[in-house]
Amino acid sequence: MARALELATRGPRHGPNPRVGCVLLAPDGATIGEGWHAGAGTPHAEVRAIADARAAGHDTAGATAVVTLEPCAHTGRTGPCTRALLTAGVTRVVHAVADPDPLAAGGGQVLVDAGVDVVSGLAREEGEAVLGPWLTAVRRGRPVVTLKIAATLDGRVAAADGTSRWITSPAAREHAHRVRATVDAIVVGTGTALADDPALTARTAEGDLAAHQPLRVVVGHRAVPARARLRGPGGELVALDTHDPSVVLADLARRDVRHAVVEGGPVLAAAFLAAGVVDELHVYLAPVLLGAGRSAVADLGITTLGDALRWRTVALEQVGPDVLVIARRLEA
Incomplete structure (x- = not known):
């Protein structure tokens, strides 16, 4: 065996x-x-x-x-x-x-x-x-969801002026691309798609397209521009006119997606967390402090520490100068 x-x-x-x-x-x-x-x-x-x-x-x-x-x-x-x-x-x-x-x-x-x-x-x-x-x-009848966050030590994903490239190191970004090459879908919101114009491809260390390209899923009501990088080489583009994580996951399940990585901004992260459908966190922490700027997760409506969402750390890995924390949801 x-x-x-x-x-x-x-x-x-x-x-x-x-x-x-x-x-x-x-x-x-x-x-x-x-x-x-x-x-x-x-x-x-x-x-x-x-x-x-x-x-x-x-x-x-x-x-x-x-x-x-x-x-x-x-x-x-x-x-x-x-x-x-x-x-x-x-x-x-x-x-x-x-x-x-x-x-x-x-x-x-x-x-x-x-x-x-x-x-x-x-x-x-x-x-x-x-x-x-x-x-x-x-077993669950829906894709496994990994939420990826790249943040400073004080939990910021962008500075006060909106700049966010790059908080983490090339080594961390290379690691994230290796993860992308093992999953079925990458999910972002229309805000990220419009602001960052990402390609959402999986690339090798040399910068070439990996053999496997996950679906590129954009969630929200705004259209993906005709000249967006998301329409270039890479996985199939799937635009879902919704903000409901359950609708997103039901659609992806019908497409035989077993594992999706959510890479959107704070609002999308909060939506998936609030819906209780995030199974694993991949948090890349850079040794950087900003003191202001966008938080990694938008308001979850939690007002007291006793209601905090708690996770179990399953792995810690140094990736270049950064640290990757992998945590899984604590089951009730």
């Missing part, structure tokens, strides 16, 4: 499908095939492991499949993995995490009904960690 989990991490973090790894074992316990899912529309991990075994001349009859996610029983862009396993003669399946997707779940029972020995829950916590935002999004 440790090897299957390692294989799973070779798949993309973005996209509608989970990262899954599979190791196929002969009856004597020897590894005869390995596979992982490389993204939507490509063969699933189990199918690749079977193909790998056959390409090496191994007989798959009586084999055990060790897989990080319950094999699917759904025909989508590819056929169900349960059928592939049964056709290959696999007699035992061990998986880490039960599939919560109502469209694909139930594969374990299909296998049991066909006489296959199925074991569930081996290394479940590790499997859930690899599945990451995909698993959370499927």
